Amino acid sequence: MQNFVFHNPTKILFGKGTIPAIGPETVAFGTRVLLVYGSGSIKRNGVYQQVTDSLLKAGAEIVEHPGVQSNPVLSHVQEGITLAKKQKCQVICAVGGGSVIDEAKAICAGAVVNYDVWKFFTGKKSVTCPLPLTTVLTLAASGSEMNSGMVITNEETRQKFGFANKKLYPKTSILDPEATYTVPADYTVYGAVDAIAHVLEFYFTTQDPATPVQDRLMEGLIINAMESCDRVLADLYDYQGRADLMWTATLALNGLTAAGLGKVGFPMHLIEHSLSALYNVPHGAGLSAVISGWMRLQCQATPQRFAQFAERIFDLRSGSTEERAQKGIDALKQWFEKVRSPTSLAALKIPAQDIPKIAENAVTLASVWRMPDYDCERIQTILAGC
Amino acid sequence: MQNFVFHNPTKILFGKGTIPAIGPETVAFGTRVLLVYGSGSIKRNGVYQQVTDSLLKAGAEIVEHPGVQSNPVLSHVQEGITLAKKQKCQVICAVGGGSVIDEAKAICAGAVVNYDVWKFFTGKKSVTCPLPLTTVLTLAASGSEMNSGMVITNEETRQKFGFANKKLYPKTSILDPEATYTVPADYTVYGAVDAIAHVLEFYFTTQDPATPVQDRLMEGLIINAMESCDRVLADLYDYQGRADLMWTATLALNGLTAAGLGKVGFPMHLIEHSLSALYNVPHGAGLSAVISGWMRLQCQATPQRFAQFAERIFDLRSGSTEERAQKGIDALKQWFEKVRSPTSLAALKIPAQDIPKIAENAVTLASVWRMPDYDCERIQTILAGC
Numbered sequence: 001m002q003n004f005v006f007h008n009p010t011k012i013l014f015g016k017g018t019i020p021a022i023g024p025e026t027v028a029f030g031t032r033v034l035l036v037y038g039s040g041s042i043k044r045n046g047v048y049q050q051v052t053d054s055l056l057k058a059g060a061e062i063v064e065h066p067g068v069q070s071n072p073v074l075s076h077v078q079e080g081i082t083l084a085k086k087q088k089c090q091v092i093c094a095v096g097g098g099s100v101i102d103e104a105k106a107i108c109a110g111a112v113v114n115y116d117v118w119k120f121f122t123g124k125k126s127v128t129c130p131l132p133l134t135t136v137l138t139l140a141a142s143g144s145e146m147n148s149g150m151v152i153t154n155e156e157t158r159q160k161f162g163f164a165n166k167k168l169y170p171k172t173s174i175l176d177p178e179a180t181y182t183v184p185a186d187y188t189v190y191g192a193v194d195a196i197a198h199v200l201e202f203y204f205t206t207q208d209p210a211t212p213v214q215d216r217l218m219e220g221l222i223i224n225a226m227e228s229c230d231r232v233l234a235d236l237y238d239y240q241g242r243a244d245l246m247w248t249a250t251l252a253l254n255g256l257t258a259a260g261l262g263k264v265g266f267p268m269h270l271i272e273h274s275l276s277a278l279y280n281v282p283h284g285a286g287l288s289a290v291i292s293g294w295m296r297l298q299c300q301a302t303p304q305r306f307a308q309f310a311e312r313i314f315d316l317r318s319g320s321t322e323e324r325a326q327k328g329i330d331a332l333k334q335w336f337e338k339v340r341s342p343t344s345l346a347a348l349k350i351p352a353q354d355i356p357k358i359a360e361n362a363v364t365l366a367s368v369w370r371m372p373d374y375d376c377e378r379i380q381t382i383l384a385g386c
Numbered sequence: 387m388q389n390f391v392f393h394n395p396t397k398i399l400f401g402k403g404t405i406p407a408i409g410p411e412t413v414a415f416g417t418r419v420l421l422v423y424g425s426g427s428i429k430r431n432g433v434y435q436q437v438t439d440s441l442l443k444a445g446a447e448i449v450e451h452p453g454v455q456s457n458p459v460l461s462h463v464q465e466g467i468t469l470a471k472k473q474k475c476q477v478i479c480a481v482g483g484g485s486v487i488d489e490a491k492a493i494c495a496g497a498v499v500n501y502d503v504w505k506f507f508t509g510k511k512s513v514t515c516p517l518p519l520t521t522v523l524t525l526a527a528s529g530s531e532m533n534s535g536m537v538i539t540n541e542e543t544r545q546k547f548g549f550a551n552k553k554l555y556p557k558t559s560i561l562d563p564e565a566t567y568t569v570p571a572d573y574t575v576y577g578a579v580d581a582i583a584h585v586l587e588f589y590f591t592t593q594d595p596a597t598p599v600q601d602r603l604m605e606g607l608i609i610n611a612m613e614s615c616d617r618v619l620a621d622l623y624d625y626q627g628r629a630d631l632m633w634t635a636t637l638a639l640n641g642l643t644a645a646g647l648g649k650v651g652f653p654m655h656l657i658e659h660s661l662s663a664l665y666n667v668p669h670g671a672g673l674s675a676v677i678s679g680w681m682r683l684q685c686q687a688t689p690q691r692f693a694q695f696a697e698r699i700f701d702l703r704s705g706s707t708e709e710r711a712q713k714g715i716d717a718l719k720q721w722f723e724k725v726r727s728p729t730s731l732a733a734l735k736i737p738a739q740d741i742p743k744i745a746e747n748a749v750t751l752a753s754v755w756r757m758p759d760y761d762c763e764r765i766q767t768i769l770a771g772c
Contacts, residue, residue, distance in 0.1 A: 001563075002401065003401025003402060003404065004398075006397075006400065007396075008394070011391065011393035012392040013391055017389075018389065177387075212614070213607070213610045219606070220599070220605070243646070244387060247387065247599050259400070260633065
């Protein structure tokens, strides 16, 4: 176990009927509220109405910033920042999935400075005193509702970059599983894949194998992400399945899994970010296309770790270490196939001849994320196995 | 999954060499510091020196309140409150195990009011604006370093009562596993038993069986508490074992395990509190004496839950639900015996004829904790099986 700091100050309100609390939770930080949301699905499922009713009842003046797209883009973040400044917003309320919350965090950071917000993403500036943020979550996936990170795509440079800052934890996040009922099967799966990927990244990139407490925690989350996803696919209105998946995805990237692991990386996200920056594929779909290829390469370095994964996640106990390791990778891939998440570049309709271009894009981010091991050659090798 | 609020604002600094951070972390809340500690073991193992060096270097004026005993008593809390008021302390720094931190929390609450602090424990008053608290942990056991609860014994009334208030989370807790090297084998075991009991209480008293995320989390913690304890018993200076046990005990009662479980209780702690109030037995020793007897009774109501426990903790997969359930209870008892923790009242030298007296004491607390199911007869039945 390596030294760590764990400090997650986000307040979570979880469960049925919790959305009407968003008004008081938000105006506690100011009455001029920038309401950030996406393409309007929250208007169709009633969440928008619940949120605005609660905000207005609590005395908020609402400034709307709709239209956040999945894989949120820098130009729209900049529009939000301009609006927040012009309207003198004191607090931001994000209603949506990870894309909406990520964009809202970027606006929180950018609305109080006089330089381009992209400087935070390239590491040229550091966040000091951002606007406070509250959220209402409508998609179980990214964990952004209880962490301090975000990912934004710069359309001009075609870079999908991310950063985290401890001042950007949401103050309060409301997680009502019923708000996810209308998420269709495919995006429910992509959300589960994203949560699983968050755990796998840390599980397999830790340099410290002596983290048994964290291992059990991570293994439990992976099992739960798969099992709860299966239950939701059988019935999209299964409250308990939606609730389990939602809380699992939150715990999968709120800092807890990483505690004590030392330096960890996001190699699968690194490569996927290039796929969605270049082809705008859903994040979870891009991840499942990359995961098996990455695992097969990584497995050569740490087969014992992969054997533990196989044994504890899939109860695969027979065979040599290498055999069990391979069986575990196959079992995960089979689960992806069962829930119809892409498991290859071909399934995403990305031609093999694009691999050098993708690798070139990913290497730029690898440099920002300080992952020198991920050079063009290595990334191409992984992609060739996808 | 039931609705819940999760909000744990404590900052954890974990690992080797982290104690010198206590000065800056504490004086951030004021320079007049009440330093609360126990019988002086921290002077023998060097922790006292590290803490006071850091506090003084950070500009603190230290007022000392030593002498906290295990199962901390109300009269000593009251002395601490008088001292904190007289010396106009602005912040409290607790250095020790759960007893020291619990007493420090009670002083934090009591130092700012003009009535008896016991009113908080009997539910007659509620905490409003306590002094801030920082801690340096020296025993893996209670979880008090990352929760808002405390337990104090009123020697006059012979009541061991507890309460929690969200304003009493420590601001910062420093967890250096090396500070627990000098904890002897028996108290290391009692600490592990305490952590296990915290998880078992919630695991077996939840009214909602549909909490798979929480189940895996709790099961992982129980396994880790046992495994890390075993490793520490083999070598008291095993850093990784000490670290795993320390973080496991913290996670076992920081609010995370209870999320979504709905109403849960502390029936084993309820009965144990009477044992330590009446006989001053170590808390963990009292718990292991009670646990098997309580489990055998509870198992009749929810055998399926106990079978899951047996399967996932001890890999016991054969036999009927009832048979597996019983095997799981036996396996836990065998582990207690292996690590030499008492498994009966007799092992604590408490005669069977005292059972009515113990039950009478426990019923008073059951009333405060609103556990009407735990009447004299039921408690006597459990104790008769211990």
